[in-house]
Amino acid sequence: MTERRGQGAAPDAFKRDLVAVIPHLRAFARGLCGRPDFADDLVQETMVRAWNARERFRPDTSMKAWTFVILRNAFLSEVRRNRFRGDYDEVAAERITAGAGGQEAPLHLADLHRALQKLPPERREAVLLVGAGGFSYEEAAQIAGCAVGTIKSRVARGRAALARMTEGGEALGGVAGEGDAAGRIMADLAKVVAAG
């Protein structure tokens, strides 16, 4: 068993905990920025920042929550530099979603992924933290650096917007004529691919 050294975690324990949260950091980052390549850049930036600050990590706290704070700060810095604006990648989105959820779901998930990217960043973040990342409202509020009521409001508004975008066949194909919607999406994707 490794022991604490000063305020920070022992390096081996820190590294082990950091490695364990990488898959979650990748999932959160991909949901935030929509691009697998940018998302992995963000995660690696997060890992470097976390490593450099490891003496400040308290071993009795959550590595996942701590690194999510670092990641969202890195993401917001990039947003402020306009790196992600209007840079949504349809083909990459299809590639991401084709691997998720088995055979019945990829086209629905491609639309959901697109809808998620249309949310304002703070609502996207809130929906991801609570709806996918498994954080409580209180934990999500700490990560986002805001009041619990603010997170609840962002989640509610984000969820409402996603439901609006994905109902009535607008985005998810499963409501009004699944076959038609699937055909439409495949046609759209084919155009994107053809356009190179």
Next chain:
Amino acid sequence: MEKHVAEHTCGGCSDQSCPQCAERAGKGWSQGLRQLYDAVVREPLPESFNQLLRQLDQTRHD
């Protein structure tokens, strides 16, 4: 409403007030969000992450 009485039989009708369709749409995006997230969590880590971890490890020995 008869077509909505049996369980999941409407098959995606165009009625905006259809409770089955509303329920399916709600489940669709919330479960889908989780599926998107979990699919990335299950992905094998690209080699670049292992390289970075080795580099970080080096820094504590330097």
